[in-house]
Amino acid sequence: MKDAILIANSRLLGHQQLQQILIRNQTIIAIAPELQPNFKTSVIDVKGDLVSLGGVDLQINGGLGLAFPDLESQDMAKLTEIGHFLGQQGIDGYLPTIVTTSVDKIQRSLAVIGEYITQENPTTPTAKILGVHLEGPFLAYEKRGAHPAEYLLPLTVDKVKQVLGDYTSLVKVITLAPELDPTGEAISYLHSQNITVSLGHSLATAQQAKTAFKQGASMVTHAFNAMPSLHHRQPGLLGAAIVNPKVFCGLIADGNHVCPEMIDIFLRASNYSQGVFLVSDALAPMGLADGVYPWDSRTIEITNGTARLANGTLAGTTLPLLVGVKNLVQWGFCPPEDAIAMATESPRKAIGLSSMLVGQSANLLRWNWDEGQNSLTWERLQI
Numbered sequence: 001m002k003d004a005i006l007i008a009n010s011r012l013l014g015h016q017q018l019q020q021i022l023i024r025n026q027t028i029i030a031i032a033p034e035l036q037p038n039f040k041t042s043v044i045d046v047k048g049d050l051v052s053l054g055g056v057d058l059q060i061n062g063g064l065g066l067a068f069p070d071l072e073s074q075d076m077a078k079l080t081e082i083g084h085f086l087g088q089q090g091i092d093g094y095l096p097t098i099v100t101t102s103v104d105k106i107q108r109s110l111a112v113i114g115e116y117i118t119q120e121n122p123t124t125p126t127a128k129i130l131g132v133h134l135e136g137p138f139l140a141y142e143k144r145g146a147h148p149a150e151y152l153l154p155l156t157v158d159k160v161k162q163v164l165g166d167y168t169s170l171v172k173v174i175t176l177a178p179e180l181d182p183t184g185e186a187i188s189y190l191h192s193q194n195i196t197v198s199l200g201h202s203l204a205t206a207q208q209a210k211t212a213f214k215q216g217a218s219m220v221t222h223a224f225n226a227m228p229s230l231h232h233r234q235p236g237l238l239g240a241a242i243v244n245p246k247v248f249c250g251l252i253a254d255g256n257h258v259c260p261e262m263i264d265i266f267l268r269a270s271n272y273s274q275g276v277f278l279v280s281d282a283l284a285p286m287g288l289a290d291g292v293y294p295w296d297s298r299t300i301e302i303t304n305g306t307a308r309l310a311n312g313t314l315a316g317t318t319l320p321l322l323v324g325v326k327n328l329v330q331w332g333f334c335p336p337e338d339a340i341a342m343a344t345e346s347p348r349k350a351i352g353l354s355s356m357l358v359g360q361s362a363n364l365l366r367w368n369w370d371e372g373q374n375s376l377t378w379e380r381l382q383i
Contacts, residue, residue: 057280198221
């Protein structure tokens with residue numbers, strides 16, 4: 001059995017020189033330009049390719065035919081399958097996202113996910129559940145998008161406690177419309193419970209958003225989608241977020257949720273290397289072929305990875321997270337290092353996780369950028 005592995009000639013995010021990565025017992029124990037371990041090592045030379053942690057997806061609604069709001073106790077095996085599938089897609093961790101539905105269904109899904117986490121004993125590479133993202137039910141009716149109106153709730157502390165039930169510690173992110181709570185009591189309560197408050201599906205003005213950020217909100221859900229457009233006299237929620245260096249903005253970079261030209265403007269205007277993170281917003285048919293699939297009491301049609309309701313309303317995508325990384329680079333909007341950071345480092349920072357390599361599990365990705373072919377590819381390093 002190998003005592004250790006040394007990954008040589010690695011380009012790492014935030015480092016100018018090539019680095020060596022020392023791994024022992026599947027854990028990164030040291031990084032430096034030169035390392036001379038005093039125990040036996042096996043060397044993997046990546047020849048100047050960029051090496052990163054795997055992706056973290058903070059907004060993913062399901063996969064392999066299973067929608068997270070529909071979870072039941074018999075779905076444990078399917079959650080394991082989804083974890084393995086996402087691991088094969090370069091993902092290290094994710095937040096199963098529960099969209100607006102009944103309080104009973106929300107709590108049933110939370111209970112199943114909580115039970116799964118206690119039993120989880122994954123083999124590498126498998127994406128781990130890092131907590132839950134509640135997208136709703138405290139959303140603006142006019143900006144509900146594909147969320148069913150009958151399950152929307154007023155934003156009060158009592159209603160928040162009712163939805164969370166006994167699962168407050170399991171919820172890591174909640175998307176809400178801040179204008180529903182002018183007092184800010186609900187946002188302040190959620191912030192006190194260490195739940196990241198993300199603004200979205202909202203008609204909030206710039207001033208309302210600024211107030212929410214002061215009250216503890218620190219994130220924006222899928223920038224541009226389900227919120228007012230940027231306007232030169234009414235910058236709105238998104239405008240307030242772009243100029244606030246403490247706010248993280250999620251972005252779906254599939255080219256359909258936001259057109260590429262607007263993504264370019266957004267990245268130029270924002271501190272994207274720090275404050276923008278990519279999400280997939282992938283729906284239950286992720287990993288399945290295009291076609292028509294059930295979606296709560298309705299159906300969605302998947303065409304080339306884009307999901308729409310029967311009336312044409314955009315419902316999401318089935319494209320995995322790292323497709324967005326490749327898109328940003330191929331569109332020429334940012335260098336590979338920055339695009340990779342938006343799927344690996346920034347989402348970790350957005351929910352308070354460490355993005356430092358030392359001490360992390362060695363589930364590493366190797367990225368190769370062929371500038372002549374305008375091609376960015378990745379593979380899991382076999383440690």
